[in-house]
Amino acid sequence: MSTPNESIKTSPVEKDANLDRKHSDPAASEEVGGVFGGEGGKNFRVMGRKSTLFALLTNQFGIAALGLPSAYRDIGIVPGIIVTWGTALLAWYTGYEFWRFYCRHPHCVTVIDMARTAGGRFWEVIVGIAFVIQLNMCCASASVTLSIGFNSIGDHSMCTVGFIGIACLISYLLCIPRTMKFVAQSGLPCMISIIAAVLITMISIGVSKPNLAEDGWKPDLKVANNPGFKTIFNAVLKIVWAFAGHHAYVSYMAEMRDPVKDFPWALSWLGIIGASFYTFLAVGIYCLSGEYTTSPALGAAPRIAAKAAYGIVIPAIVTAALANGHIGIKYVFVVVMRKMNALNEITANTPKSWGVWVTIATVFWIVAFIISNAIPIFDSLVSIQSATTYAWFSFGIASVLWFSWNKGNYFKSPKQIAFFCLNVSIVGWAFFLNGCGLWSSITQMLDIFASDKGVNGSFSCGDNSAL
Template sequence: MPDSYPEKNYPQEKSSPRRSPSTRGGGEEGVVAVDETGSEYTVKISERAMSWQRTAVLLFTEYIVLAILAFPYSFQVLGMAGGTISTLLIGIATLYTSHVLWRFCMAYPQCRDIADVAYYLFGEKKVYWYAAFVGLAANNLFIMGLHCNAGATAINTLGYTMCTTVWGVVLAVIMFFGSLIRDFRHTTPLGIFSAGTMFICFLIVVIGHGVQGTPNGYIDDVETPLSWTVWAPEGTTFVQGTSAILNIAYTFIGQALIPSFVGDMAKPEDFPKALYLSMTAELILFTITGAVVYSHTGTILTTAPAYGSLIKKYAQPAAAFTLPTIIIVGILYSLVTSRAVFFQIFPENSKHRRSHTVKGWSVWVAIVAIGWVIAFIIGESIPFFNDLLSLISSLFDSWFGFIFWAFAYKLLYKKSGYFTSFYRSAETILNVVMLIVGLFFFGAGTYAACESIRISYATGAIKTPFGCVNSGFTFTR
């Protein structure tokens, strides 16, 4: 795989909507710049200045998240071998498609977000930018809403049983204020803290299941057997199996944010270093979490998130350590969404975008506030965990995780050829497989997710929207 690509110059009329081409590395603070009116100003808010180390922190922040604790549920449905193989295959596929995405961003350096990628990928027409932005916004707003919901569950598990909807409001307000940061570089300390606390939670969950004896909810070997299976247990349905795979895919697939990270790097050619580092950690942590917890909780007592199968003295600390990650990752997704909108309102050389002006900050605050209001409504209207992960994966990750990058590969090597060598031929075939997988996720996956939601409502497995019912876990000891 080539390490770099020559920069391309594009005429103004071919840039994405309301976007002007720009050069890399020109966003350092203190630089005197000229805005769109010809006036000089001093850059106060940097862009295109992140190092690969800071980018790695953002990737850790994006991937080392609460969804790790849903892996035991997927292992419960798919079996030990089925869960492990699915985790490894989806992880490797994500690594490869992320590399194709990076290659595309190197060939089209004016791309600053996933909507820009879609614009150049599908014919340089505005409709593709807007369609991709709708997908990006919907994907991120769903995740932000999920974080309101998951945060309320964690707080209720701690024993603070105020109305669940009120906790959702509190969390949304906290994440709103955190999202007022406009520079990715300044999120690095938050990212380190987020990944660190989630790693501590991982240790508590894995070690806790090993030392606690029997898990929360255990009665006896007859009513609550702790046995596990190698493959999917007998009677596993298509809906259950597909939903479990989608849960794994949701945790791995984060390509929708990667163009925003690459586009803000001073040396985007260094992105693979961050990618390989984060993916190695993901494969290790995700597989260990699923396998270890499932081996102790079996086919009956596995929960999602996994701290629900811990006894009280371990579960509550684990729930507490998820809260920083829930809040900080919610902030990260808000930043990506808000910046995509903000960048369309102000061109890159605008003083309102690169300096502290009343107009610039007023627009930014309004964008962030609207996003969190919508996210809160989503979180309270769709108050369930696994089914929401599955729906997000099928609707959006099928495109952002697989389908887009098969088309990106096609565009990148259209002139040089797809079967010019053994390696290129194998890569071409692989991209056809990625396209088929993406289409399966989109079609069959969406059906399975919707059917699972219907079953959950029919069986009364989830609470009513905007309710005050305690969503936390209860403990038998």
């Protein structure tokens, strides 16, 4: 694999940039640097390599990390570490391919722009729909996680449907303002709150014992475990979800001062820091909790400590719901306003613009409420997301882009043949996640519904914090 500098030399980035924009994408008439490259563009292109790394970390670190310890419980410590670092390496490569495509098409500011550039209007629509579905399911995951926290703090004092409704209502109201100033300033506090909640969980278990464990209990740890294909695959899906931040990469590149030089550095450190933190978190909590490891992991702590941990992490979960919801609503808003020939009203406080915005936000959060109640189980919702949209946004789309810009040169050299085989394998992996992932996640959910573990079906009042 070539280094970033080598790829810039061998790829006709600067020579072909103008030609690519003129012939590959009729919508790309901006100067090099995309929509942020014109007058005043320097006011938007402000991110250096360190600020980009921090943005990538805050984008990736979230509620996904809370499912990792249970993945290690299911497949064992050594397989868990191997899958974590293997997924980190694969996520680095696909992120690298996004960067290489951006170098050739610097007018792109979203992954949807890349889809249009590579495949025209049809693929733009397909990826756009998948993008909104992914963001809506992210919001549903946040709502389910909030309901688990509410159930834990309130000792299941209300029907879980009601707690999910409260979570969706709070998030919906926060999405009504059309700016993201709050989200932009909340990255560091949210990341700190998640780390603090994890540390509370680990320390409380270390000085006491996991919730539900008997006195004198010793953890039954598995270096390697073989619980069956379905359980193994669901564990892999949870690890995949932890590295799913690729949908935002292009937007970050568009706001960097020098993305060609700095993004690979930030991406590499994201992979190293992310995989290291995830390994520490998963191994630490699993070794302390053993067979009592839960998902989300905060539930393994003694009851009082678990309530404190959920209380600390709730603002971060709400912010995650707000951020994903706002991005999804804004994307649909722009599409609708374009169809209405009202792009000049996007930033204006007119009855039309506010009516469209509130309508989209209302529909978006009603759908999130329905999904949250249809799949009120954290693990199942995480696995279904990984098996559907994340399989492509994190892996498959990057390889499709590689096929697009290397068309006609697949077998030019042994190196190209190797990359061709690699990207065919990645697309195959995405399809495999779609098929086997959906089967394993849905059947696991049905098994939980059929058990006596608290939640016995969709729109259940059962306690989903007891799983």
